[in-house]
Amino acid sequence: MIVNRVVETDFPEEFIEEIEKSQDSLPRKIDANPGNVEKGLAKLVLTLIELIRKLLEKQAMRRVEAGSLSEEEIERVGETLMKLENKMKELKEIFGLKDEELNLNLGPLGDLL
Amino acid sequence: MKIYVYGIIDSNKQVNEPVYGLEKARVYNIPFRDVGVVASDLAGPMPDVTEDSILAHEDVVESLMENFTVLPVKFLTVFDGKENILSVMENYYSDFKDNLNRLRNKVEFGIKVIWPGDKIKEHLIKTHKGGAQKVTASDGSPKKRFMKEKFEKYKIDKKFREKASKCINAMDVFFSKFAAQKKLEKLKTENLLLSAVYLVERDKQSDFREAFEHIRTARDDFRYLFSGPWPPYNFVILPRKSHPFKISEQAAMFDKVFHERNLVGADKT
Amino acid sequence: MDNVLTKSKDVTLLEVLDRVLDKGVVISGDMVISVADVDLIYLGLKVLLSSVETMEQLRGSPFASPMQEPT
Numbered sequence: 214m215i216v217n218r219v220v221e222t223d224f225p226e227e228f229i230e231e232i233e234k235s236q237d238s239l240p241r242k243i244d245a246n247p248g249n250v251e252k253g254l255a256k257l258v259l260t261l262i263e264l265i266r267k268l269l270e271k272q273a274m275r276r277v278e279a280g281s282l283s284e285e286e287i288e289r290v291g292e293t294l295m296k297l298e299n300k301m302k303e304l305k306e307i308f309g310l311k312d313e314e315l316n317l318n319l320g321p322l323g324d325l326l
Numbered sequence: 327m328k329i330y331v332y333g334i335i336d337s338n339k340q341v342n343e344p345v346y347g348l349e350k351a352r353v354y355n356i357p358f359r360d361v362g363v364v365a366s367d368l369a370g371p372m373p374d375v376t377e378d379s380i381l382a383h384e385d386v387v388e389s390l391m392e393n394f395t396v397l398p399v400k401f402l403t404v405f406d407g408k409e410n411i412l413s414v415m416e417n418y419y420s421d422f423k424d425n426l427n428r429l430r431n432k433v434e435f436g437i438k439v440i441w442p443g444d445k446i447k448e449h450l451i452k453t454h455k456g457g458a459q460k461v462t463a464s465d466g467s468p469k470k471r472f473m474k475e476k477f478e479k480y481k482i483d484k485k486f487r488e489k490a491s492k493c494i495n496a497m498d499v500f501f502s503k504f505a506a507q508k509k510l511e512k513l514k515t516e517n518l519l520l521s522a523v524y525l526v527e528r529d530k531q532s533d534f535r536e537a538f539e540h541i542r543t544a545r546d547d548f549r550y551l552f553s554g555p556w557p558p559y560n561f562v563i564l565p566r567k568s569h570p571f572k573i574s575e576q577a578a579m580f581d582k583v584f585h586e587r588n589l590v591g592a593d594k595t
Numbered sequence: 596m597d598n599v600l601t602k603s604k605d606v607t608l609l610e611v612l613d614r615v616l617d618k619g620v621v622i623s624g625d626m627v628i629s630v631a632d633v634d635l636i637y638l639g640l641k642v643l644l645s646s647v648e649t650m651e652q653l654r655g656s657p658f659a660s661p662m663q664e665p666t
Contacts, residue, residue, distance in 0.1 A: 218388060220607040222551035227440055227517075228606050232613075235514035235521070274480035277473065291469030294476070334620060377608055384611050398619035414622060422620075436610060553610050559618035 237317060255308040259301070260315045266297050328368040329405045332386045333557070335394040336426040338362045347386040348373050356408060358415040361422060364390060365411070368404060375402070391557050395430045397422060398557045421564050429561060431528045432506060435554035436521075437538060439497070442547070443516035446489065450482050487513065493548075494520050497541050504534040509560055519548070523560040531555065 222228055273290050276282050282290065305311070330348050338357030341364065345353040351366040364386070373379040383401050390396040405411045415422075490513050497520070502508060507525040514521050526534045535552075542550050 218384070218553065218556060218607070218611065220551070220553040220610050222438075222549070222606060224440065224549045224551075225606040227549060228438060228551050229609060231440060231515050231518040232438075232606070232609050235518055270476065271480070273473075274477055277477050278480070287473050288467065288469050291467075291473040295469060295472050377605075380608070380611055380615060384615055387615075398615070400617060400619055400621045401615040403620075403622060418622075551606070553607075556614060557619075559614040562619055564620060 234313075252308060255304075256310060256314065259304055259308065259310060260317050262304075263301060263315045264317055266301060269297070270294055327407060329365045329408065329411060330368045330373075331363055331365045331399050331403045331405060331411065332383060333364050333390055333399050334397040334422050334426070335362050335364055335390055336360070336430070337394050345386060345389050346382075348379060348382050353386055356411060358412060359419065361415075361419070361426065363411055363415065364396075365405075372402065372404065387557050391433070391555075395426050396557050397425050397429070397562050398559050418564070425562050425564070429525075429558045432525050432558060432561075433528060433531065433555035434558045434560060435524050435526055435534060435552070436556065437501065437524065437553075438518065438522070438551040439494075439520040440517050440549040440551075441490075441493065441519040443486075443513075443519070447482065447486055447516065450485050450489075454478065454482055454485075490519055493545075497545070498522075500537040500541055501534065504530040504537060507561055525558060525561045526555075 273282075273294060277287065305315070330351075332347060332353065335355065337355065338360055339355065339362070341353055341355050347353045347366040349366070349368065349370060351368070353364060353366045355362040355364050366386075380401060387396060387398045405414075494510065494512055498508070498510065501522070501524055505524040505526050509523050511521040513519060524534065538550075538552055
């Protein structure tokens, strides 16, 4: 049988590390076993919330950069972003989830983040 | 009889040389009009996801590549019988045909590039505004400081991404010369600068390889991974279809079990 | 060899996996619900018999750390 594939690199370990890091940690399925269903759902929900939070943060930064926020607005946005960040930290702790576990690869939309 | 499917090919003729797949079963071609579905019988249980089974699957697909245009099918695609396969073919025939025509004589190559992302970021942080810009306690309210820090990070990240794009474009210019299509993922991680697949015509393979070698030596501070030739996994385009079949028995069973066990808000005691 | 997929130390295998696991022709939907260790696939598709009980091993258990009870 003919086998074509060739995978060549001088640095297999480095690539293995990066490839594994880059993989989505979003579960392919939600385990509906009563013991696990909450954690599976929590991971799904928190991953999506993190995504939204990061996008909001990025959007705010773009406006700061464009100079389209007043001093007062910057303060208020700062307050909201701080609260969001702290809330997320809390939720992550409650569900025992780390940042790496909430990794969502946006693929071609990656530039949004 | 369960049937394990490997790929769709642009031929309705029998597979001549013996090729063996999962369970070491002989692979055969199920003709459908002018195309075919390459499959083998699955006597036992669903294969486990192991290195052996994955490679057995991939080996079959690559064998097909030698003599046919092949649309590789996802691992662990198993049908309940030949009639079911033929029903799917009815539904997807023109999509498959379009893909086969578009992908004829083309193969896929993968290129991944690692760059010293963390070092580059460190350097950017140091040189950012002369490096002296530390946020101090006198900079106003905590909210202001928070925003300032975020903004610094944002600017550095932006510079970082811009640098990445520049490097990627410089490389891509060379690779694209010999590619019909491409998909690029930039900075999947800080150090994984590029994760790309290119669709290359068979007779341009060595030119493509040369282009890669050129970049590899030109930018030898980066690290490279080159893979292929692969069947065109990343370049098959299929529309989503709603299937004109009745709700399956499995789905009915699911409904039944789900409601019986009342899983939503189930009491854990 | 069991549970090869999450901690594969073979870069070739990783490249193959990336392709065969969800690229190419994908005829089924991706939404899978597991009920008490029996995987059912909720598709309107009678023709496809695709047991994914072994897909459990695909990404390993994503729930590596024990769940903490909310206080």
